[in-house]
Amino acid sequence: MTSALETAANPQDMKRIVIEPLTRVEGHGKVTLLQGKNRNIRQARLHITEFRGFEKFIQGRPYWELPVLVQRLCGICPVSHHLAAAKATDMIVGARELTPTAEKVRRLMHYGQTLQSHALHFFHLCSPDLLFGYDDEVRHRNVVGVIEDSPELAKQGVLLRKYGQEVIRVTAGKRIHGTGAIPGGVNKSLSKDEIHYLQNDIAQMIGWAQGAVELMKTVFFEQLDYHMAFASIETSMMSQVRGDGAFELYHGGLRARDHLGETIFDHVDYRNYNDYIRESVKDWSYMKFPFITSLGEEEGWYRVGPLARINNCDFISTPLADAERKEFMAVGKGLPVQSTMAYHWARLIELLHCTEAIAELLCDRDLIGKDLRNKGVMQECGTGVIEAPRGTLFHHYEINDEGIVEKASLIVSTTNNNQAMNESIRKVANQYLDGHRLSEALLNQVEVAIRAYDPCLSCATHAIGKMPMELNLMDDRGELIDRLEKRVNGQINRTL
Amino acid sequence: MSTEKTFRLDGKAIPFEDGETVMDAALKAGEYIPHLCHNPDFEPHGSCRICVVDVNGRHQCSCTLPASEGMDVDNSSEAITNKRRTLLQMLFVEGNHVCPACEKSGACQLQAVAYQTGMLNPHFTHFFPKRSIDASHPDIVFYFNRCILCGLCVRVSRDVDKKAVFSLSGRGHRTRIIFNSPSGKAVDTELAITDKAVSVCPTGAILPKHHGYETPVGERLYDCLPISVVGDAAKHHTAKKHFLNGDPDE
Ligand code: SF4
Numbered sequence: 001m002t003s004a005l006e007t008a009a010n011p012q013d014m015k016r017i018v019i020e021p022l023t024r025v026e027g028h029g030k031v032t033l034l035q036g037k038n039r040n041i042r043q044a045r046l047h048i049t050e051f052r053g054f055e056k057f058i059q060g061r062p063y064w065e066l067p068v069l070v071q072r073l074c075g076i077c078p079v080s081h082h083l084a085a086a087k088a089t090d091m092i093v094g095a096r097e098l099t100p101t102a103e104k105v106r107r108l109m110h111y112g113q114t115l116q117s118h119a120l121h122f123f124h125l126c127s128p129d130l131l132f133g134y135d136d137e138v139r140h141r142n143v144v145g146v147i148e149d150s151p152e153l154a155k156q157g158v159l160l161r162k163y164g165q166e167v168i169r170v171t172a173g174k175r176i177h178g179t180g181a182i183p184g185g186v187n188k189s190l191s192k193d194e195i196h197y198l199q200n201d202i203a204q205m206i207g208w209a210q211g212a213v214e215l216m217k218t219v220f221f222e223q224l225d226y227h228m229a230f231a232s233i234e235t236s237m238m239s240q241v242r243g244d245g246a247f248e249l250y251h252g253g254l255r256a257r258d259h260l261g262e263t264i265f266d267h268v269d270y271r272n273y274n275d276y277i278r279e280s281v282k283d284w285s286y287m288k289f290p291f292i293t294s295l296g297e298e299e300g301w302y303r304v305g306p307l308a309r310i311n312n313c314d315f316i317s318t319p320l321a322d323a324e325r326k327e328f329m330a331v332g333k334g335l336p337v338q339s340t341m342a343y344h345w346a347r348l349i350e351l352l353h354c355t356e357a358i359a360e361l362l363c364d365r366d367l368i369g370k371d372l373r374n375k376g377v378m379q380e381c382g383t384g385v386i387e388a389p390r391g392t393l394f395h396h397y398e399i400n401d402e403g404i405v406e407k408a409s410l411i412v413s414t415t416n417n418n419q420a421m422n423e424s425i426r427k428v429a430n431q432y433l434d435g436h437r438l439s440e441a442l443l444n445q446v447e448v449a450i451r452a453y454d455p456c457l458s459c460a461t462h463a464i465g466k467m468p469m470e471l472n473l474m475d476d477r478g479e480l481i482d483r484l485e486k487r488v489n490g491q492i493n494r495t496l
Numbered sequence: 497m498s499t500e501k502t503f504r505l506d507g508k509a510i511p512f513e514d515g516e517t518v519m520d521a522a523l524k525a526g527e528y529i530p531h532l533c534h535n536p537d538f539e540p541h542g543s544c545r546i547c548v549v550d551v552n553g554r555h556q557c558s559c560t561l562p563a564s565e566g567m568d569v570d571n572s573s574e575a576i577t578n579k580r581r582t583l584l585q586m587l588f589v590e591g592n593h594v595c596p597a598c599e600k601s602g603a604c605q606l607q608a609v610a611y612q613t614g615m616l617n618p619h620f621t622h623f624f625p626k627r628s629i630d631a632s633h634p635d636i637v638f639y640f641n642r643c644i645l646c647g648l649c650v651r652v653s654r655d656v657d658k659k660a661v662f663s664l665s666g667r668g669h670r671t672r673i674i675f676n677s678p679s680g681k682a683v684d685t686e687l688a689i690t691d692k693a694v695s696v697c698p699t700g701a702i703l704p705k706h707h708g709y710e711t712p713v714g715e716r717l718y719d720c721l722p723i724s725v726v727g728d729a730a731k732h733h734t735a736k737k738h739f740l741n742g743d744p745d746e
Pocket of ligand 1 (some may be wrong): 592593602
């Protein structure tokens with residue numbers, strides 16, 4: 001075909017159509033601000049251009065492929081998708097419970113994933129902001145600046161992340177896109193050598209994680225008022241918790257609390273999530289808007305992720321992280337901490353918890369067990385829910401009697417935060433928009449607000465200050481009145 | 497004086513008996529010639545052409561070429577490897593091979609031979625054919641996207657299992673594997689999971705249901721040793737062990 005075109009007799013009669021994949025992959029963060037008559041920002045819309053069509057793509061595949069297949073949804077937290085799908089397929093193969101070895105190997109894998117994801121976000125994407133301030137020069141406010149000014153911190157970031165990846169490699173076979181979890185269990189346990197290998201560095205990792213939390217606290221308290229107020233919104237929060245109310249990342253019941261911390265629902269069996277959560281569609285976004293059914297579409301949106309998990313749990317099972325949780329909660333003075341910037345703080349408490357939990361697990365003999373898999377009577381559907389680094393992740397599949405997937409529905413963590421991100425942007429815009437003109441400062445603040453949620457959008461994988469963004473301002477008649485565009489190299493143009 | 501007959505393979509003397517092919521003699525002598533449609537346990541077919549060698553200046557298919565004295569066979573020059581790589585690239589673009597998500601990955605002969613020849617990209621434009629999955633059989637699933645039409649299942653089902661479950665149908669690029677059943681579905685054939693025709697597939701086109709990814713990365717057939725070292729006899733034994741997830745001798 002290609003050579004036929006290249007050697008065509010009349011190439012001038014042919015039209016070459018290039019479909020540029022990069023426009024999709026690159027995924028500019030596009031934000032539109034709708035201004036009301038009184039100059040207030042009525043609505044902020046973060047347009048999600050990523051459309052991966054995975055739910056359709058999965059249809060027609062055999063169910064046992066799911067844990068490996070769906071990892072391709074995301075290059076940042078593939079293990080979360082791997083495990084959520086594995087949990088759904090556990091149900092499909094009728095494994096009511098996992099063997100202790102399987103459950104612990106999967107947990108270990110998940111802690112490794114959360115550790116590496118949080119380390120990447122904090123050290124690579126956020127520490128420049130936090131260390132140098134949000135108004136530091138863009139040229140300096142990046143990870144290279146951190147390496148120059150705080151080489152030790154930068155090194156810790158790299159090694160913490162690497163450690164997380166090693167945990168994944170040992171449990172899943174590969175650092176990215178491994179195959180460890182299979183329907184009903186895992187395909188390997190750990191050898192004593194692998195355990196010793198991971199044990200070698202874990203004390204150091206705990207120490208560095210503690211240091212990261214300390215640093216975060218110092219930064220947070222230095223500008224307490226700013227951090228409490230910036231992009232702050234009052235929302236309900238949802239996460240999984242363990243049966244006794246403990247913080248939980250791998251498996252628990254769903255808990256939702258309103259903005260005052262009052263229970264909306266608790267210990268809900270996640271297999272029934274459909275009775276508690278619905279999704280609405282808006283014509284300007286590919287991403288759906290989930291809401292808590294009992295509160296309705298207008299009021300029912302919520303937040304997930306580190307902020308929700310730390311606020312929602314009654315305690316954390318590991319001592320260092322629990323002590324940090326208490327300090328964190330004290331800032332809320334008896335109410336949930338609603339500060340959007342506190343996501344960063346909560347994320348690091350989770351990072352610390354992961355290192356402690358890994359250390360605990362590495363002493364557990366079940367990790368070297370040989371009983372890897374359970375099975376039972378095949379079922380025709382399965383649901384798997386997990387606390388991914390960015391928040392609650394839902395996978396649901398229905399299969400036919402040949403074992404082929406007929407229906408798949410996924411709610412990814414970032415989708416849960418969709419409305420909240422819009423509201424945070426609106427808050428920032430109202431605070432920083434001056435008249436009818438967009439400014440570079442506003443563009444940067446919008447980026448900081450989006451970044452706090454650590455969304456798994458391709459635009460957000462760029463280092464700070466380099467998030468490619470387009471900011472549009474529309475008046476109350478829907479007319480575009482200003483537009484600023486920022487390129488990957490940090491260059492800003494007014495393109496109206 | 498020795499009466500042993502020999503030919504030269506990459507300069508090395510390879511003994512053979514009358515009637516043996518270049519492939520048979522080479523494998524017996526522990527020399528690996530890359531191949532896909534060939535399996536030493538069954539009649540040669542000569543269709544995939546991966547075992548192409550240069551014999552006294554001519555390209556020949558070593559699995560069907562009778563060995564004869566005085567042959568000078570080039571099995572590993574760059575020119576021959578380039579030919580094989582091109583053939584492999586064509587096989588890859590004719591089907592839909594998504595190795596990273598394929599459950600056969602790491603234990604797949606097609607993938608292993610591609611590694612062996614240093615194939616790093618498909619080079620040609622993908623056909624992206626629309627091919628289906630047949631999961632109608634209770635124990636076996638067929639992914640036609642990964643079929644390279646080597647015909648092994650056809651031959652083995654007919655000659656060894658004595659069931660003739662499969663046929664090659666159509667011509668040229670429309671050739672495809674079909675089931676010899678009134679409905680055209682696998683479930684309506686006599687095929688059983690224990691049939692040799694099921695375990696003989698060199699790719700991930702025929703697989704047992706419910707067992708994907710059971711072997712961890714690092715322990716799969718070609719994870720530890722390349723196909724040129726695994727060779728054929730060992731491959732056959734171990735592959736069977738992997739396939740049935742137990743000891744084949746039991
Ligand atoms: S059959 Fe082999 S070559 Fe094809 S996708 Fe699977 S592993 Fe890759």
